[in-house]
Amino acid sequence: MASSETGSRRVTIDDVARSAGVSRQTVSRALNDKGEIGVSTKQRVLDAALELGYRPSRFARGLVRQDAISVGLVIPDLLNPFFTEVAAAALDAARARGWHVVVYDTGDRVEEERGTLEVIASQVDAVVGYLRQPEDEVDKLMRGLPVVLIDRERRTERFSSIRIDGEGGVHAAIRHLVDSGHRRIGMLDHAGRSEPSIRHDWFVSAMSACGLDAGSVSRADQSVEGGERALKALLTDHPATTAVFTFNDIIAIGALRAARRLGRRVPRDLAVIGFDGLRLGSLVEPPLSTVALDTRGLGALAVEQTARLLATSSPLSGDELVVRAELRLRESA
């Protein structure tokens, strides 16, 4: 128990060498068990290392042998199942390449995100994820690190970004609702930012394509409870509403619960269609119809693009960076 650390200097390989009466190289051999070392010597070195509490510096080690690359994955909220799925997909794609993934959950706070990016830059070889930071800020913080943004609503020239195209899917969803006889269709948009979401734009455009006025809209926090509250508010203001499209599945699930509490049968009295295609959606009652995104593909695509940027080999662009969403009908509509 030699925690007799007076000065807080780090225990280096030389300390161990001195303590065991051998050279650095021998210590290195013992620790990484490559041969060319006597059994007793090896044991002595190992003991000394343990005694001193020696832990090799991964930086020094990484410096000399060209080590694996590692990317930072920035996620707003890992507990949101959508991001969980994307993260899992990215992790998987990264592992296939032998990469290490450092995960940062910003808790959906922009200031937190800034701090994260600041600290991330010197730790990883590239960054991929959801960033709310303005471009210049990212540029300044990353200083040339490859960056792959996901679902950046405003277009980005400076960085690669995976775009989510839900237009077709949302049109199909609204079309389906209209074909089922619905006319008064509302939307539960997210309440995060000040302006309406892109998904709301798609909704409006789909409505007008069906010859309907933009329906009534309520803002919801990205949580089940948020969805509940928002649906109640919407139905209070517009009781004649017979169908809702929601910003995402989490909100839709909240809407499902609220509908049940309000005594509205789904889909008979109220049809609900979400967005994202969460696996979770098939577990609730009734199973949620949704405009589904291929989250696996999304994560894989983001990693693929990162790889290309890292290799400076013909990065993907334009349409290759788009993930399309499509209507997946279950039972809620």
Next chain:
Amino acid sequence: MASSETGSRRVTIDDVARSAGVSRQTVSRALNDKGEIGVSTKQRVLDAALELGYRPSRFARGLVRQDAISVGLVIPDLLNPFFTEVAAAALDAARARGWHVVVYDTGDRVEEERGTLEVIASQVDAVVGYLRQPEDEVDKLMRGLPVVLIDRERRTERFSSIRIDGEGGVHAAIRHLVDSGHRRIGMLDHAGRSEPSIRHDWFVSAMSACGLDAGSVSRADQSVEGGERALKALLTDHPATTAVFTFNDIIAIGALRAARRLGRRVPRDLAVIGFDGLRLGSLVEPPLSTVALDTRGLGALAVEQTARLLATSSPLSGDELVVRAELRLRESA
């Protein structure tokens, strides 16, 4: 576009310096924008860096400035909501300490886990998570790295391990079922390993404490579908069963679905109690009663212990490393 990389040598700070006609230090100043540098010079350096595709080595940088520590988090399956919650909690606790967390999803494959550990050792300062590897294996691979295991069913002397104690909670659950009039109580255990789980032991002991014989048991894969199949099997073999306790909430949710399909009303015809306390459990219909674990506390505790090991300051031990589960009644029982 100077991708005229003939030899694949890395672009270093000296290359940039030479190309910009300045010294390393000046390049460093430009990139980390600390002052003491002329505006035009800075721009010239930045241009050169971009031109050459220069990316600083995080190892070299980390070596000289004493950089943040980073831990590896090993998870069997991030898509399993339980592990998601633990991971999120660990991420949070780690961020509070300014740590970086490298996440590895082994996909529940033991061989994959071995490979992961092999590669992890030189990348992180400590490892925490769910390891199925035998102790000696871990010891050999980690070579002195601090390791904190979670929910290791067999006791471990060599490594710190966070133990999950569900005994009291399971007893309370069975007691509750018995008090509600149930006598024929089955269990849906997991099918992962060959021998029954510890949770099954708790179940048996709780049953006998209530004066009942060990109920019938069916094995289930850790998935919703697995739970469905297992409940059907159980009810086929033992149709008189009126209540089931399950290995975890995921399986319980499967049981809930199967019960509905079989026309059994929950909790009237069949009571269901899960294990884990997932947030997800409150979303299904009916909301799932469960023996709940404080996943947040679990993650935090694991990180706390890691911190102590890292500082070689009085690690926690014994009872301090136990997380207790307690019955959380909702509506499925």
Next chain:
DNA sequence: AACGCTCCCGTGAGCGCTCACGTTACCGCT
């Protein structure tokens, strides 16, 4: 006795970067 071989082990160099200093040039002030 001389050679060769294997088994251990040590020595110098260098990975790419930052830090603490020097050094130079240029300005204003007395």
Next chain:
DNA sequence: AGCGGTAACGTGAGCGCTCACGGGAGCGTT
């Protein structure tokens, strides 16, 4: 003219480790 002062740069050293060597001891072989 001489001084101090500051802005803008360069120079050596060193972070902790591994790699490619080099070298001695001990053994057997001809």
